[in-house]
Amino acid sequence: MSFVPGIGIVKGMSLTLKRFFEPKATIMYPEERPDVAAKFRGRLQLLLDENGALKCETCFQCAQACPIECIDMGGMDTKGRFHVHWGPPETYGERREESALRRAGRTVPDPNFAPFDERDLSALDDVLERFDHDPKRMLEILEATQELYGHLPVAAIKKISQLTGAWYAPIYGTATYYGHLRFESPEAKAQIKAMAARRPSEDWYLAGLQASLGGGPGASGASS
Amino acid sequence: MTALTKTWDQLTLPGKALFILIPLLAFLTAGGVITIVLFGGLIWQAILDHLEIVRLFVAVLALVLIFIPFAFVIIYMELKVIARMNLRIGPDRVGPWGTLMSLVPGLKVLVKEDFTPTRADAVVFTWAPVVVFATSVMSALVLPFAPGLYGRDLNIGLLYFFAVGGMSVVGLLMGGWSSFNKYSLLGGLRSAAQIVSYEIPLTLSVVGLIILAGTMSLNTIVQQQAGWFTSWYVFRQPLAFLIFFIAATAEANRTPFDLTEADSEIVAGFATEYSGMRFGFFFFAEYVNVFIVSALTTVLFLGGWNAPIVLPWHIALDINPGSYGLALLFFVALVPVIGTLLLAAPVYLMRSKTRWWVALIIGFVVFNVVAGGLTFLWAYISFDFVAGLLWFLGKAFTLVFVFVWMRGTLPRVRIDQLMGFAWKWLLPAALLNLFVTALAVLVVNAWRGGLA
Numbered sequence: 001m002s003f004v005p006g007i008g009i010v011k012g013m014s015l016t017l018k019r020f021f022e023p024k025a026t027i028m029y030p031e032e033r034p035d036v037a038a039k040f041r042g043r044l045q046l047l048l049d050e051n052g053a054l055k056c057e058t059c060f061q062c063a064q065a066c067p068i069e070c071i072d073m074g075g076m077d078t079k080g081r082f083h084v085h086w087g088p089p090e091t092y093g094e095r096r097e098e099s100a101l102r103r104a105g106r107t108v109p110d111p112n113f114a115p116f117d118e119r120d121l122s123a124l125d126d127v128l129e130r131f132d133h134d135p136k137r138m139l140e141i142l143e144a145t146q147e148l149y150g151h152l153p154v155a156a157i158k159k160i161s162q163l164t165g166a167w168y169a170p171i172y173g174t175a176t177y178y179g180h181l182r183f184e185s186p187e188a189k190a191q192i193k194a195m196a197a198r199r200p201s202e203d204w205y206l207a208g209l210q211a212s213l214g215g216g217p218g219a220s221g222a223s224s
Numbered sequence: 225m226t227a228l229t230k231t232w233d234q235l236t237l238p239g240k241a242l243f244i245l246i247p248l249l250a251f252l253t254a255g256g257v258i259t260i261v262l263f264g265g266l267i268w269q270a271i272l273d274h275l276e277i278v279r280l281f282v283a284v285l286a287l288v289l290i291f292i293p294f295a296f297v298i299i300y301m302e303l304k305v306i307a308r309m310n311l312r313i314g315p316d317r318v319g320p321w322g323t324l325m326s327l328v329p330g331l332k333v334l335v336k337e338d339f340t341p342t343r344a345d346a347v348v349f350t351w352a353p354v355v356v357f358a359t360s361v362m363s364a365l366v367l368p369f370a371p372g373l374y375g376r377d378l379n380i381g382l383l384y385f386f387a388v389g390g391m392s393v394v395g396l397l398m399g400g401w402s403s404f405n406k407y408s409l410l411g412g413l414r415s416a417a418q419i420v421s422y423e424i425p426l427t428l429s430v431v432g433l434i435i436l437a438g439t440m441s442l443n444t445i446v447q448q449q450a451g452w453f454t455s456w457y458v459f460r461q462p463l464a465f466l467i468f469f470i471a472a473t474a475e476a477n478r479t480p481f482d483l484t485e486a487d488s489e490i491v492a493g494f495a496t497e498y499s500g501m502r503f504g505f506f507f508f509a510e511y512v513n514v515f516i517v518s519a520l521t522t523v524l525f526l527g528g529w530n531a532p533i534v535l536p537w538h539i540a541l542d543i544n545p546g547s548y549g550l551a552l553l554f555f556v557a558l559v560p561v562i563g564t565l566l567l568a569a570p571v572y573l574m575r576s577k578t579r580w581w582v583a584l585i586i587g588f589v590v591f592n593v594v595a596g597g598l599t600f601l602w603a604y605i606s607f608d609f610v611a612g613l614l615w616f617l618g619k620a621f622t623l624v625f626v627f628v629w630m631r632g633t634l635p636r637v638r639i640d641q642l643m644g645f646a647w648k649w650l651l652p653a654a655l656l657n658l659f660v661t662a663l664a665v666l667v668v669n670a671w672r673g674g675l676a
Contacts, residue, residue, distance in 0.1 A: 009633075009634065012633045012634065013629065013630070013633050013634075015633075016309040016629060016632050016633040017309075017629065019308070019309045019310070019311055020305065020308045020309050020629075022311065024308070024311055024312065024313050025311070026312065026313045028316075
């Protein structure tokens with residue numbers, strides 16, 4: 001663009017003139033109150049239950065809902081759970097990278113969880129590579145993962161969440177929606193069923209029911 | 225005695241004020257009446273004998289009085305306009321829409337301590353703001369506000385304006401030098417350098433116009449621009465207008481050339497040591513200067529009091545109130561009542577919920593607006609100087625708006641840029657304008673002479 005002397009002044013003046021006629025966004029505070037949600041309290045506060053323990057479940061829903069990303073949680077308590085504190089994530093240097101992950105909506109790698117669910121997740125990398133880490137192909141990824149492990153381990157879902165960038169909760173929702181995806185292996189499921197069947201009260205209850213109805217549980221019996 | 229003090233103590237504050245004021249007013253009125261009765265003829269004769277001197281005094285008094293509301297309007301305008309340009313609302317608490325906001329700094333300055341630094345030159349220190357303000361008022365003396373509404377119609381009006389206006393440098397230097405503060409002194413020198421530098425292109429840019437006009441009387445210059453707006457000098461001297469406007473910005477110490485007291489950079493330049501009303505006078509003079517510079521630009525380039533268009537028809541209202549006699553009294557007494565009732569009737573009849581007194585109040589307000597508008601229209605049509613004053617003030621305040629607009633937009637220049645711009649660009653441009661104008665006048669005259 002050719003240089004015209006004084007064109008910058010003209011541009012600036014026209015901008016300020018435009019600003020002059022623009023409507024102003026000021027809210028006249030004492031007379032007008034801003035229209036905020038009914039639950040809005042204007043400050044962060046963690047509530048304690050009657051035993052003096054934090055009610056917070058560290059579900060991170062508040063952190064994910066916060067539009068200005070001022071809520072974060074960090075630290076561990078003595079039971080290996082999140083010890084919750086809040087404020088700008090920059091103040092917790094030891095978890096800075098995790099804060100970044102969490103604010104991006106990703107699952108944070110949790111070293112305390114690893115010993116409880118030991119599993120070799122290196123095969124999952126190939127699966128994700130095959131589907132290009134594409135969260136839109138989540139169903140295919142989950143099916144391939146189930147082929148690998150026989151079911152969907154929590155550690156695998158967490159890793160998928162980390163590497164695809166999809167949030168843990170939608171992946172979990174996808175997995176629960178489809179009947180052919182399962183979270184336990186068939187053996188584990190059978191074990192759970194056996195444990196449930198071993199409840200002593202059930203036999204007594206079913207016997208009483210049978211006696212009162214005057215017949216055995218048929219094919220349409222709902223209790224099994 | 226105790227009964228008197230007791231009664232005095234029981235009076236409220238307004239009561240005490242009235243107790244003093246009413247006898248005082250009675251005394252003054254009686255004194256005035258007696259003076260007029262006894263020496264009225266002599267005083268009238270003295271006024272008639274020295275009419276020019278009286279006219280000068282009245283003009284100066286009127287100017288000083290009229291500049292107070294002008295300065296307040298400009299201050300309010302500046303607060304509000306810059307706020308709106310910054311996407312803010314601006315003052316809105318003091319008075320309706322914050323209109324009384326500009327009184328607040330004025331009152332604040334009034335009640336502040338009037339402080340003179342130790343070892344300052346007290347006399348010069350005191351007179352510096354007076355000199356600055358007096359030059360503003362004195363230079364406004366030649367401004368023609370409307371047909372017949374000017375202080376003096378000097379035949380060297382423009383020269384007088386620049387000569388007196390240039391004297392404000394003296395005031396600034398006085399303030400800077402007498403403060404006994406090296407920063408004040410530097411600030412004074414700096415502003416003197418700036419104003420003297422810009423005085424030259426300012427004056428030179430007008431010389432071309434003087435050649436065209438053939439006179440330095442501002443009144444005559446305005447009269448030459450009568451008629452359609454195409455006869456304004458801005459269309460014959462556009463370069464001069466540009467140079468004049470830029471140099472006038474620097475003369476009035478306005479952004480982007482407000483290095484004299486760059487409020488966000490240095491403390492206050494020459495006015496560092498000033499406080500109270502003396503400081504207030506510097507600022508007052510600054511805002512008055514903004515108006516005066518705008519007014520002069522209007523007079524020289526934008527046609528002064530002339531309307532931009534000439535209506536093809538001529539409306540003449542020949543109303544002589546004296547000719548109606550006693551009917552006028554009935555008119556004055558009855559028309560407000562009838563007008564109020566007539567205007568209240570539709571409001572009352574439109575909604576059955578409206579109370580009669582609400583309708584009457586609305587009718588009264590509407591009648592006042594209508595009557596005021598009609599009176600205004602009548603004054604505009606009937607009196608030249610009302611129309612002229614309106615056009616003149618409208619143009620001048622439009623230019624004031626442009627000054628404020630520039631302050632809201634442009635960043636401040638550096639002192640070397642300021643000086644370089646004045647000497648390297650404005651001065652050659654002004655000289656070019658002068659030479660081209662002179663050449664054009666010569667050529668046109670020769671051509672006309674050749675034809676004749």
